[in-house]
């Protein structure tokens with residue numbers, strides 16, 4: 310197959326591993342910076358260009374679109390979908406997953422366990438908003454944060470009120486969430502491919518920190534999932550419409566709670582913690598599933 314990876318940096322671990330795995334399995338693979346791709350959108354035949362030339366046809370596209378370029382990156386991916394390339398994850402599913410609130414709304418509709426979450430815009434609603442999630446301590450999250458940045462633990466009601474007021478004053482979009490204390494600063498990253506969790510790791514926050522992100526100094530270790538955790542992770546990925554996803558779960562005393570679903574999960578932490586060849590499994594998924602014009606939305610979303 311001829312595969313394109315949409316990634317701004319060919320030397321990133323995940324990009325390198327996917328290139329390696331594809332070449333090992335006899336595929337031709339190019340790394341394309343999505344910001345360098347530009348598009349001709351017209352009624353007859355749309356096309357994608359780079360460096361003054363039309364790109365060749367790719368059978369599959371692996372999007373590795375950074376959070377800071379979601380808008381442009383998903384537009385490029387949509388264009389690939391329109392010319393019939395099979396996307397590992399669809400553009401609509403990526404856009405959905407990048408908005409934490411929208412994701413939780415979709416997951417809640419399917420009855421998937423979530424930390425109780427509130428969303429409001431007016432300062433007069435702050436007291437009720439805080440009560441809705443069970444009072445302090447509580448977590449406040451910017452809707453488009455990533456790598457733990459934009460996630461705040463407010464330990465007291467007073468702290469919660471002032472942080473919420475500040476965010477409202479800045480007109481930033483954020484949500485307020487029940488703090489799952491019993492998770493003990495740990496969460497479980499489940500790597501889902503298709504309808505299976507193929508690797509999982511526990512991430513533990515460093516001392517004095519509640520965010521377990523590896524980028525915030527968290528450490529990874531092997532973990533054995535319960536059947537309920539496995540089922541929850543697969544259902545969450547499916548609900549988002551993602552073929553490949555990193556589903557983050559908190560272990561609460563009332564079962565697994567999904568915190569977020571990542572559409573471009575990093576491979577470095579999970580391959581190292583589990584010693585699994587995740588990159589090859591992604592390529593194998595494409596070999597089994599890629600077909601021209603086989604997207605749920607045909608780039609319409």
Ligand code: ADP
Nearest residue numbers: 424448454455456457458486487488489520521
């Ligand atoms: P990001 O997209 O920035 O990674 P997350 O929603 O995943 O944001 O939150 C970052 C980390 O903060 C999580 O990995 C988890 O360790 C911790 N965390 C987030 N929400 C909660 C919560 N409701 N209760 C307990 N810990 C939480």
Ligand code: MG
Nearest residue numbers: 456457557569
């Ligand atoms: Mg996270």
